[in-house]
Amino acid sequence: MKGLYFVEPIVAIYAFASFMIYPLVQQYVYRRLWLEITNSSYPVSDNTSRCANTSSNQTSQQNEVQKAASLFSMYSDLFSMIPSLLMTLLLVAYSDQRGRKITIIMPLIGGLIYTLSFLAVSYFELNLYLLIAASFVSALFGGIGTMLGGCFSYVADLCEDGKQKTLRMAVVDMVIGLLAGVASISTGYFLRAAGFNWPFFTSAMFQVVNLLYAIFILEETKVIDQSETVACCRVLHKLVSGIYNLFAGENRKRSWILVLMIVIFSTLSFANTGGLSVITLYELNKPLCWSEILVGYGSAASLTVFLTSFVGVYVFSRCLSDMAIVFIGMLSVVIAMVMVAFAKTTVMMFLVRIPSMFAVMPFPVLRSMMSKVVSKSEQGVLFACVACTENLSTNVASTVFSSIYAATVAWCSGFVFLLGAGLCLIPMTLLGILRCFHPVDSNETEALISDDGTETSDDAPVA
Template identity: 80%
Template sequence: MKRLYFIEPIVAIYAFASFMVYPLVQQYVYRRLWQEITNSSYPQSDDSSRCAANSSNHTNQQEEVQKAASLFSMYSDLSSMIPSLIMTLLLVAYSDQRGRKITIIMPLIGSLIYTLSFLAVSFFELNLYLLIAASFVSALFGGIGTMLGGCFSYVADLCVDDKQKTLRMAVVDMMIGLLAGVASISTGYFLHASGFNWPFFTSALFQVVNLLYAIFILEETRVIDKSETMACCRALKKLACSIYNLFAEGSRGKKWVLLLLIVIFSSLSFVNTGGLSIITLYELNKPLCWSEILIGYGSAVSTSIFITSFVGLYLFSLCLPNIAIVFIGLLSIVISTLMTAFAKTTLMMFLVRIPAMFAIMPFPVLRSMMSKVVSKSEQGALFACVAFMENLSSNVSSAVFSRIYADTVAWCPGFVFLLAAGLCLIPISLLGILRCFHPLDPNDTQALLSEDGTEASQDPPVA
């Protein structure tokens, strides 16, 4: 059977299956905690936004459930953080010796275990805290950052043209948004009609199909001679040396540019992931009190920003430099998070998605900028470092924002979004420093590589 070099189907199915689960996780935990804390069934509603009677007792119970749900989310994130970070480095190190598919297949197995665990807890009504153990076990196979890092490395192996690389990475991001939006809408109605079990089961089936495609149909991009392979520990040591050489060797300009780009990327990931991790709890809280139908629509509108960001990236790249595109994306995140902090009605909560339409643009652009700063022989070490920092910032931000939300939900539920907007000043400031000292025009990129003693790429640069 002829194998294919298309990574997009894996990303598409993964996004669809994952976003059948992600909007349900906090809702399921929230309902179970509601039953345990209030000793009453969760209040059902139609497809409108309607809060129960605003009694003092009800308000106190809702705040207590909100706090417990956010703390549960924090414990889950912390339990998966360390194994996920370790496995990211191990898998990426091993991928340089055995190919990129291992960084894709292993996280898919972990995701399947996670979904099946939710299905078991939901179907048999097991102890809720078994889900924290499931998060730890699934993280032993790597996380979403590992899988996406493997996918972007796969794309980097296939593309020799810089513009093609940027656009194909943006296509991968767009596929996430397109299929995640479809899944989010269907999940709301699915949950409303049949409860939690069937969506979890359907997601598991899609993940099984995805795993079979990755194992038997996807072709490997790095075919390594077996005589050149080495033990995993040796490969990890070699990777550590390669990452060290990224910053220890080469010109001073290259080191500072690369360091600034990684810090900008990590801080942006911290802010974006932290804010998104609280959205569902915020929508369940008063005065919004959204139903599962509205949460599904909200998630779908949110994921549509992947599509609008791709269109924006394509158009802006025709006339603007990369740094300007990243800056537009940052402003998009700041405005949308500020509006979210003060959103008190359903209409306003939907409208906050409009200024967020370019929020994803910075990520593929920054990946492409980092990829162009280093030579082709350093791509594996670079993406390992980026995947590690992305995993670290995402896990830490989810835990930190969950803890802050638990402490501030009683007096200011929108405080976490004000904090996220304020933290955006960090990548904005660093981007300004990068623009002043290293504009990173095409000629500057070639100069950095030439100073390092590496032949500059002759591929056409990205505008």
């Protein structure tokens, strides 16, 4: 049977399965720690808020649980960060020689292991810290950065021009948001009706289907030389030489442009992910004290920015430059984070989604900008570096912001969001510097590739 050149179904199912359990992970850890620290059952109510009639002693215990939950998240991120980074760099870069599918299949296996581990801990009530070991093991197969790096490389293989590449990458981001939003809405009701076990099991089944599609239906975009050896030393040599040629080639201007773009991408990702990593804990804490239903609706509302950002990219790309689109997205992130820091009511938390409607725009546009200045044969190496730095920035951001939140939650729970907004000034400043170096003309962009002498013919099929 002839395969399909559509990676979007994999991204869609992966997003749905992941965000079905992502809000549950922090809630499950939070409830287990609540039970251990307070020696009392977690207060479940049909009301939208759990803060009513809370004594000062209960408030102190709640702050203690908040600290413990954020530190648990930090430890989990630390244990998974290094193996995930190494596997991302190796797999996505090596996909230039051995095909893109390996970078998609391996993380799907890791995600399935991670979900089944959560199911086992929840069902058998095993030690909570086994989840940290599960994070480490699943990271050995790569992570979401590995899969997305492979998917974006896959898309780059199929696209012929820059505008098509930008829109197709924006579609991938939009698919993530839409399916994640649907999953987040259902999660709260699923949890209240069936507990934690059934959502974890359902997510695992979706991931099995996704893995089968990736293995048997998805077609490879790269022509694989079966006679090529796969020795580890050869893999590392190709990886190192590919990265060296990408950033230390004869075309110094291209090297500086790529470095600047990657730094902008990673610093923005650091600030944005840092705030998002603790937002569920922030919603569970006073004065919001959201129930699981509201947490699900809040996650879904937040993820609609993927749809609005895609619309923004589609509309703005017709009349604005890539630089302007990225700047509008950065401004959206800053305003939204400042509003979250001072949001003390449910209505205000939902209104935050209005200024954040373009917050995802910078990421697909920056990926497309980077992809445009490298040759077809360097897409894997490029997206390996992008995925690696993105993984590093997001994991470090989660660790740093979790520890800062644990230290500041008692006196200013919104401090981390103000910090994230302030850190966004760094990529905004670097974007202004990039504007002085980056070519705005398509012919000039093509010259960056040809001057480096790395452009090769494209044998990949077009979807």
